[in-house]
Amino acid sequence: MSDRLKIFLLLAPALLIIGLLFFGGLLIGLMRSFNYMPVIGLTDPDLSAYKSVFTDREFYLSFLLTFHIAFTSTVISSILAVGAALLLRRQFVGRAVVNFLFQLNLTVPHLVGAIGILYLFSQSGSFARLAAEWGMIARTSDFPALVFDPYAIGIILQYVWKEVPFIGVIVLANMQSIGEDYESVARSLGASRWQSFRHVLLPLIFPGMLSASVMVFAFTFGAYEIPAILGANFPAALPVLAYRKYTDVDLAARPEAMAMAIVIAILSGVMIYLYVRYSRRRIRT
């Protein structure tokens, strides 16, 4: 048996499951988004679901909100992660402990994090009550709206909390394998500390950072649970909107939900492409 065949056969079970679940699901979703759903008597495919998605004002508001959540979370997480990695690669007493604490929340599920944010940052949460107790605000309802708010601060807070260690661990490993000699060369050639970071270390860690942050972007753009728990009712994030349509009592709303899901997938693909292209040009000069 050739090596190729062997590899293929060994991968087959996994590929089969992924293929069936992913492409099968995608195919069914795609069919339904074109209004093809024989179970409820829809047998003439058309684009009406897409039409109603694209003519709905709420869809555009939701898109803007979702983009804002994904973009802001990714950028803030990436910056903080690089900063943290720069600190953690230094030698200092207690580094192992700090490193462990830094990575600890990788194991905490998103949902738990979201509930933590709710308990801490909502207007009836711990911080609001502490602030009222200490007389910083008159009533707990005077506490700034960080959860269920139009700027999605609570959602972004949760994502940043969760994704900083994720990107950070990848970037740190990357930095450690690169070592410090490239920066030493740059310094000795006349680069300041900042210049050697900007022109040498950053471009070197960039590929690793980019793939990690693309994953974060894709996840935060398409994730449902956090905006569902911490988001405002209107506008809702796109996945929340799609899910609402999907669970609508009127089965006829399903094609619209599917169209929205397909649009989310395409949009995140396009945005990841643009993000990769733009940032590659910016960093590697």
Added chain:
Amino acid sequence: MTHVSIQSLTKVYPGATEPSLDRLSLEIESGELTALLGPSGCGKTTTMKMIAGLLEPTSGDVTFDGRSVLNDKPEHRGVVMVFQNYLLFPYMSVADNVGFGLKMRKVDKAEIDRRVTAILEQVKLPDLGKRKPSELSGGQQQRVALARALIVQPDVLLLDEPLSNLDAHLRFEMRDLIRSLQQEMGITTIFVTHDQEEAVVLADKVALILDGRMKQYDTPDAFYKRPIDESTARFFGGQNFIQGYAENGIFESSLGKLELPDHSANGKGTLTFRPENIRIATDYSQPNTVDATLTDRLYLGTQTRLKLTLGNHNIEAICNPIDVEGLTPGQNILVTIPADVVWLLTS
């Protein structure tokens, strides 16, 4: 032209009990090419990094033209270090690599282009500016790294094992290039190496560092003719050591009496002589001729290495293959150790 002075430079890494470098002192004249020679882990690269400002010394001082530079940031020291593995920035073109130092100094773009072109010609890589480092051979990468360092016209140039990654035929080419550029630009240059041959072919002066301490700082030939002690002689390939007692120009040992060069010291000591300076003799007419037994011979193409026993001493000699044709192991022969090539080590 910069005079570099290193004074009692010491480095103890955090957590280490022994210093990696122990009170190294060196005076390097302006425009001189100096080698720091020593086995791996003897503190050479540590020394370079401290001169470049990339590592802080535990104690001691480094001065350029009499001024301490320890408080200067690496980018303001006027020192450029070329690393052993070149460390060209992989995502930049050759031209961008070479122009890096000028870009960091915010030199005008047109001026950078002009100087990059000029320096690439000087290192004989005129048409490679657009390539990526990964598309270059090791020798070419080395020259780009050198060009990248020289373009900023440093006062002091530091080279880490500049020839060790190169093939034999490239070594001499690179040696000539480094020497000619260094002389032309008059840059005080220090390089480190573990290879005594590399030190000897390239340097004006060699500092031998063993176990974090400087053993000897001298011209290359002195290490062969006048090593300071047995470990120094051994590092340079010395094999022959005979214990005895010197008095009034005569060395007494189990081999009998041997003449010493003029002005030799008196007292207990070790006599050493290079394997290549031993002559095969036919009679006792020359002074310092002694009996020997050939125990083994090794043909090396351009030379033949002989293993000899002189009394109870094992000695090595290196001879022209023609001179020792026909000698067979087990044979008793005569060897002369000329008085002007022996060297007395006194403790």
